[in-house]
Amino acid sequence: MAVLREKFIHTDNTGFNYHWKGDVKAGDTVILRFPPVTANKRGVNDIGWQIDGDAALYATASPNPAADDALWQEIHDYEDINKCASGVKFVGSGGVSRCLVRIILN
Numbered sequence: 001m002a003v004l005r006e007k008f009i010h011t012d013n014t015g016f017n018y019h020w021k022g023d024v025k026a027g028d029t030v031i032l033r034f035p036p037v038t039a040n041k042r043g044v045n046d047i048g049w050q051i052d053g054d055a056a057l058y059a060t061a062s063p064n065p066a067a068d069d070a071l072w073q074e075i076h077d078y079e080d081i082n083k084c085a086s087g088v089k090f091v092g093s094g095g096v097s098r099c100l101v102r103i104i105l106n
Contacts, residue, residue: 003029005066008103016045021100024055024092033065033087034103045106047081051090053097059085 008018024030037043049057062070065087072089075081081088090099 003031005031005033008032008035008101016105017102018105019100019102021098024053024090024097024099026054026092026094026096028092029089030099031065031087031089032101034085035105037105043106044083044085044103046104047083047085047101049075049081049088049099049101051097051099053092053099054094055090055092055097055099057099057101058089058091060087060089061085062087065089 006020006022008020010018018035020032022030034044051057057075058072059075059081060070060072061082061084063086064070088101
């Protein structure tokens with residue numbers, strides 16, 4: 001089981017639009033920490049996600065999403081991710097799943 005710690009990338013030059021997309025294999029876990037909130041990025045305005053395959057999505061409010069003691073809540077279809085979350089993780093359960101998450105900071 002591979003645990004990958006990935007980073008979001010800027011979608012454009014505004015600094016407020018971030019995304020990550022990638023493939024998650026069965027048995028792999030990808031953990032993504034949200035970009036830090038600063039004076040000009042007060043917080044998360046919106047979060048969108050998609051999964052094409054058999055991966056599960058989880059979110060955490062833990063200050064360190066990569067920590068072993070981070071608590072995770074599974075996010076199901078048609079549910080929103082809490083805007084106070086500090087990170088998400090995808091867990092692959094079958095085959096290869098294409099996953100995408102986008103964050104808009106305000």
